Amino acid sequence: MIRFTVNNQDVSVDTPPMARLLDVLREGVRLTGTKEGCGEGECGACTVLIDGVAVNSCLVPAIQADGCRITTVEGLEADGRLHPVQEAFLKFGGAQCGICTPGFLVTAKALLDRNPHPTRAEAREALAGNLCRCTGYQKIIDAVTEALAAPPPAAGTTGEPAC
Amino acid sequence: MLTCTAPVHRVSTLAEALAQRAAHPDATVLAGGTDLMVFLELGSVNPPAILDLWGCTELRGISEDGHTLGALSTWTDVARHPALPAALRDCARTVGAPQIQNRGTIGGNIVNASPAGDSLPMWLAMDAQFELASVRGVRQVPASAFWLGYRKTALAADELLTRVHLRPHADDRLHYRKVGTRLAQAISKVVLGARLRVVDGVVTEARVALGSVAPTPIRAHHVEAALVGRPLDAAAADAVAHDIAPIDDIRSTADYRRTVAANVIRAWLRDEAARSPDR
Ligand SMILES: Cc1cc2nc3c(=O)[nH]c(=O)nc-3n(C[C@H](O)[C@H](O)[C@H](O)COP(=O)(O)OP(=O)(O)OC[C@H]3O[C@@H](n4cnc5c(N)ncnc54)[C@H](O)[C@@H]3O)c2cc1C
Ligand code: FES
Numbered sequence: 186m187i188r189f190t191v192n193n194q195d196v197s198v199d200t201p202p203m204a205r206l207l208d209v210l211r212e213g214v215r216l217t218g219t220k221e222g223c224g225e226g227e228c229g230a231c232t233v234l235i236d237g238v239a240v241n242s243c244l245v246p247a248i249q250a251d252g253c254r255i256t257t258v259e260g261l262e263a264d265g266r267l268h269p270v271q272e273a274f275l276k277f278g279g280a281q282c283g284i285c286t287p288g289f290l291v292t293a294k295a296l297l298d299r300n301p302h303p304t305r306a307e308a309r310e311a312l313a314g315n316l317c318r319c320t321g322y323q324k325i326i327d328a329v330t331e332a333l334a335a336p337p338p339a340a341g342t343t344g345e346p347a348c
Numbered sequence: 349m350l351t352c353t354a355p356v357h358r359v360s361t362l363a364e365a366l367a368q369r370a371a372h373p374d375a376t377v378l379a380g381g382t383d384l385m386v387f388l389e390l391g392s393v394n395p396p397a398i399l400d401l402w403g404c405t406e407l408r409g410i411s412e413d414g415h416t417l418g419a420l421s422t423w424t425d426v427a428r429h430p431a432l433p434a435a436l437r438d439c440a441r442t443v444g445a446p447q448i449q450n451r452g453t454i455g456g457n458i459v460n461a462s463p464a465g466d467s468l469p470m471w472l473a474m475d476a477q478f479e480l481a482s483v484r485g486v487r488q489v490p491a492s493a494f495w496l497g498y499r500k501t502a503l504a505a506d507e508l509l510t511r512v513h514l515r516p517h518a519d520d521r522l523h524y525r526k527v528g529t530r531l532a533q534a535i536s537k538v539v540l541g542a543r544l545r546v547v548d549g550v551v552t553e554a555r556v557a558l559g560s561v562a563p564t565p566i567r568a569h570h571v572e573a574a575l576v577g578r579p580l581d582a583a584a585a586d587a588v589a590h591d592i593a594p595i596d597d598i599r600s601t602a603d604y605r606r607t608v609a610a611n612v613i614r615a616w617l618r619d620e621a622a623r624s625p626d627r
Pocket of ligand 2: 220223225226227229244
C-alpha cells in the first residue's frame with residue numbers, strides 16, 4: 186500500500202511501486218484533471234506538486250510519492266472559488282484546446298507561491314517545461330504575470346520538500 | 349502505462365543504501381528517475397529490482413561553502429545555492445526545464461554518463477572529485493578518470509556515487525555554454541565547460557572540456573596546451589580540430605559540431621581577454 190495526501194485528502198492505493206504517479210492519480214484515485222501528453226518528461230501536461238514542488242508525474246514512480254503531499258489541478262480551487270491564476274486564464278484567454286492547461290495552472294501556482302509578481306522573463310523560465318500548441322504562449326504569460334496583480338484572495342502555501 | 353513490476357528496495361540512510369547495494373548488485377539504482385523512468389517507459393531496460401535512494405536525505409544537499417555536493421542534490425538545489433560558481437548554477441538552469449530540475453539529480457547525470465550530459469564538462473573543468481562508496485570503503489575518483497567509454501563509468505557493481513567535491517581557486521574563472529535547439533528541454537549539440545587562471549598576464553592553468561562531440565565528455569588537451577604559458581590568445585581555439593572527431597547524428601552533423609566547438613571556445617576566450625586586458 187502506498188499512502189499520500191491528494192489535495193488534502195488521505196489516499197491509500199494498492200499499486201506496483203514503480204507505477205507512474207500519473208497513472209495512479211488518473212486510474213487509482215480517479216483524478217483525471219492531470220493529463221498525459223508525451224509520457225517522457227517533455228511536455229509538462231502531467232505536472233503536479235509534490236510537497237509544493239512542480240514535477241512531471243509521468244516520471245515519478247508511485248513509491249516516491251509515499252508519505253508526500255500531492256496537489257493536482259483539482260486542488261487549486263478553494264471553497265468553490267477558482268485560484269486567481271485560473272481566473273486569469275479565463276480573463277486573458279490562456280486556454281484553447283485545454284489539454285495543456287492543467288499542467289500550466291499547476292506549474293504557475295508553484296511559481297506564484299514562490300514569487301507572487303513574476304516578470305515576463307521569470308514566468309517564461311518557470312513555464313519552459315510546459316508546451317502549448319494553440320495559444321502561442323502570450324496569453325498564458327499575460328495570465329500568469331497578471332494573476333496576482335489585483336489584491337489577492339488567500340493563495341496556497343509554499344513548501345520546500347523533504348520527499 | 350508503465351508495466352515495470354520490479355520490487356523496490358527503499359533506503360533512508362547511507363549505511364542501509366550501501367548494504368542494499370552489496371546485497372543486490374543486479375538492482376538498478378533510482379535517484380530522481382528523470383533518466384531511468386524514460387528508459388523503463390521505452391522498455392530499453394528491464395531491471396530485476398530497483399534500489400530507491402531518494403529517501404536517503406544524507407546524500408541530499410550542498411555544504412554552505414559549496415565545496416561538497418551530495419549526489420542526490422537536484423539541479424534546483426544547485427541553481428539556488430549562493431556559494432556555487434555562477435557558471436555551474438547557469439548549467440543547472442539549462443538541464444531540461446524546471447520540473448526536470450526539481451527532480452533530476454547531479455548523481456543521476458554523472459552516472460547516467462550520456463555524452464550529452466550537460467554537467468559533465470563542468471565537472472571536468474572544475475577538476476571535481478567523485479566520492480564512490482561501497483561496503484568495502486570509500487574512494488575518490490577524479491572526473492577525468494570516471495567516464496571510460498560510451499555510457500561506461502568507473503563505478504563498480506557494489507558502489508554508489510555519494511558526493512562530489514570541489515576545490516575552487518579564487519583566481520579561477522569558470523565558463524559554461526550550451527548549444528541546443530532551444531533554451532529549455534534541448535539535448536545539446538555542443539556543451540562547453542571551461543576554466544582559466546591568468547597570473548600577471550600569462551595563462552597558468554586552463555581546462556577546456558566538451559560534451560556531445562565524442563562518446564564521452566572530453567578534455568580538449570590541444571587547446572589547453574596552446575593556452576598555458578602564454579598571454580591569452582583566442583587563436584588557441586583552432587587547436588580543437590586536433591581534439592575532437594565528432595559524428596553525424598539526428599541532432600547535428602560532424603561538420604557543425606567541429607565548427608561550433610571552435611566558435612564557442614573562441615567566443616569565450618575573446619570575452620575573457622576583453623574582461624581583463626591587462627592580466
Ligand atoms: C525531458 C527531459 C529533459 C532532459 N534534459 C536534459 C538536459 O538538458 N541536460 C542533461 O544533461 N540531461 C537532461 N535530461 C536527463 C536527466 O534529467 C538528467 O541526466 C538528470 O540529472 C538525471 O538525474 P536523476 O536523478 O533523475 O537520474 P535517475 O534517472 O534516477 O538515474 C540515472 C542513472 O544514474 C544511476 N544513478 C543515479 N544516482 C546514482 C548514484 N548516486 N549512484 C549510482 N548510480 C546512480 C541510475 O541507476 C541510472 O542509471 C533530461 C531528461 C528528460 C526526461
Ligand atoms: S506527459 Fe509527463 S511531461 Fe509530457
